[in-house]
Amino acid sequence: MSKLEIHQIPVLSDNYVYLFRDPDSGQVGVVDPAVAGPVLDKLKELGWTLTHIINTHHHPDHTGANLELKEKTGCTIVGAKNDAARIPGIDIKIEDGDIFEFGGATAKVFEVPGHTVGHIAYWFAESEALFCGDTLFALGCGRLFEGTPAQMWKSIGKFRNLPDSTRVYCAHEYTEANGRFAVSVDPKNDALKKRFARIVEMRRNKQPTVPSTLGEEKATNPFMRADDPVLASELHLSGADPVEVFAETRRRKDSF
Structure with a gap:
């Protein structure tokens, strides 16, 4: 089992x-290529040849460069079996529980509906890397465009079972805005307040806040803590089902 060498490429206004x-x-993959130019530039800089595109979901800011990159490199496109019709150029169709073999590295595949119904995530255990698209963000989660709160809470629950040291390679730099909201619903969380202060400083210095770790998210991300009585109390939902707490947290974020 080998560990991946990972490079982060900022594109568009806030995508990674x-x-x-x-x-x-020597296999090379790219996760959710929104646009081709920055990917091709980085490949040239590193002297790498692209072999795979790894998609988490169908949105254009995650699949927009699929066909151009495939045409220029001959790479293989990997995506969700149950959403194959919406993944441009898909070649390999995978589903929940599959093991995706990538050279000497392997990823466990999770189906994580909520943001979209066909969203998947890839966990490379040896590399301590979770490519989770728009399901989980640093201090946040994706909007529920196609799924339900119950689906999203269950999806996030799959990540809660992974090791705290796992790095969360989410797809957007939303952390400062997410943190501002998180503090508003979880004001007594000292770990959150300390983390948010660091995030503000990092963004002031134009540093990326991603990746975070699952340990940090479990302690400070309200969307991972819908079963925490303290958070439920702050939302005036003491004793409520975690799905109800999650749904109320998401509702508030949508209008924050």
């Missing part, structure tokens, strides 16, 4: 695309 290489095989 991830380029990674398996040192054993």
Whole structure:
């Protein structure tokens, strides 16, 4: 089992695309390429040849460069079996529980509906890397465009079972805005307040706040803590089902 070399590429206004290489095989993947230019530039800089596109979901800011990159490199496109019709150029169709082999590295595939009904995530255990698209963000989660609060809470629950050291390679730099909201619904969380202060300083210095770790998210992200009695109390939902707490948290975020 080998560990991936991972590079973060900022694109558009706030997207992150991830380029990674398996040192054993030399295979190179890119996660959710929104646009081709920055990916091709980074490949040239590193001297790498793209072999795979790894998609988490169908939105154009995650699949927009699929066909151009495939045409220019001959790469293979990997995506969700149950959403294959909306993944441009898909070649390999995967589903929940599958093990995706990438040279000497392997990823466990999770179906994580909520943001979209066909969203998936990839966990490379040896690399301590979770590519989660728009399901989980640093201090936030994706809007529920197609799924339900119950689906999203269950999806996030799959991530809560992974090791705290896992790095969360989410797809957007939303952390400062997410943190401002998180503090508003969880004002007694000292770990959150300290983290938010660091985030504000990082953004002031134009530093990325991503990746975070699952340990940080479990302690400070309200969307991972819908079963925490303290958060429920702050939302005036003491004793409520976690799905209800999650739904209320998401509702407030949508209008924050």
